[in-house]
Amino acid sequence: xxxxxxxxxxxxxxxxxxxxxxxxxxxxxxxxxxxxxxxxxxxxxxxxxxxxxxxxxxxxxxxxxxxxxxxxxxxxxxxxxxxxxxxxxxxxxxxxxxxxxxxxxxxxxxxxxxxxxxxxxxxxxxxxxxxxxxxxxxxxxxxxxxxxxxxxxxxxxxxxxxxxxxxxxxxxxxxxxxxxxxxxxxxxxxxxxxxxxxxxxxxxxxxxxxxxxxxxxxxxxxxxxxxxxxxxxxxxxxxxxxxxxxxxxxxxxxxxxxxxxxx
Numbered sequence: 696x697x698x699x700x701x702x703x704x705x706x707x708x709x710x711x712x713x714x715x716x717x718x719x720x721x722x723x724x725x726x727x728x729x730x731x732x733x734x735x736x737x738x739x740x741x742x743x744x745x746x747x748x749x750x751x752x753x754x755x756x757x758x759x760x761x762x763x764x765x766x767x768x769x770x771x772x773x774x775x776x777x778x779x780x781x782x783x784x785x786x787x788x789x790x791x792x793x794x795x796x797x798x799x800x801x802x803x804x805x806x807x808x809x810x811x812x813x814x815x816x817x818x819x820x821x822x823x824x825x826x827x828x829x830x831x832x833x834x835x836x837x838x839x840x841x842x843x844x845x846x847x848x849x850x851x852x853x854x855x856x857x858x859x860x861x862x863x864x865x866x867x868x869x870x871x872x873x874x875x876x877x878x879x880x881x882x883x884x885x886x887x888x889x890x891x892x893x894x895x896x897x898x899x900x901x902x903x904x905x906x907x908x909x910x911x912x913x914x915x916x917x918x919x920x921x922x923x924x925x926x927x928x929x930x931x932x933x934x935x936x937x938x939x940x941x942x943x944x945x946x947x948x949x950x951x952x953x954x955x956x957x958x
């Protein structure tokens with residue numbers, strides 16, 4: 696829990712001086728690239744927040760007054776489903792896996808944001824490695840836990856007919872993604888893809904039709920669950936088919952970092 700500053704004294708337009716109490720009195724200085732501990736930056740928004748600046752304030756020309764503090768790190772600037780966050784991800788809604796915030800990549804697999812729309816060729820990987828006969832039953836039938844499903848599929852053999860470990864291509868794509876500097880992307884479970892489908896217009900960048908989930912069907916083991924984007928209908932599909940997907944991540948243990956936080 697990060698404590699917020701409370702203004703307890705005066706503001707003078709003529710002198711441009713403040714007195715703020717947060718344990719100690721700190722003083723304002725005018726726009727400057729030189730910061731001395733205990734002073735407040737006013738009108739300059741180019742300084743990084745770090746441990747040496749903890750407790751300092753500044754005026755950010757884009758977001759207003761901020762203070763430097765150690766706190767939980769969530770994507771910011773995206774309170775509404777479909778909003779693009781400060782880190783480039785899109786707020787997609789609440790995942791049924793813990794009822795926490797879920798964020799989607801801005802475009803489908805294989806595509807990238809081109810400034811006004813998604814560009815490039817949409818990837819349509821197999822759920823397995825494309826094999827028709829060497830089916831592997833994974834037992835990963837949970838409809839909600841895409842993060843756990845993907846973690847289990849990552850490195851699990853998908854083809855009993857070949858030696859070695861053949862990848863589950865759809866899940867592997869998300870597990871290998873480092874988009875927006877995150878390494879915790881996963882292939883959503885069926886119920887999570889349904890959340891994407893419910894909000895597909897707001898999130899944007901989807902095609903219509905079948906999308907992979909990370910949920911295998913209970914029987915037979917050669918099929919996986921799919922969701923029809925837009926309509927929300929669900930079905931099962933042979934694992935060797937080529938279908939699009941959208942990677943997501945959820946924030947349950949966001950970690951901490953020094954960041955400029957709004958007052």
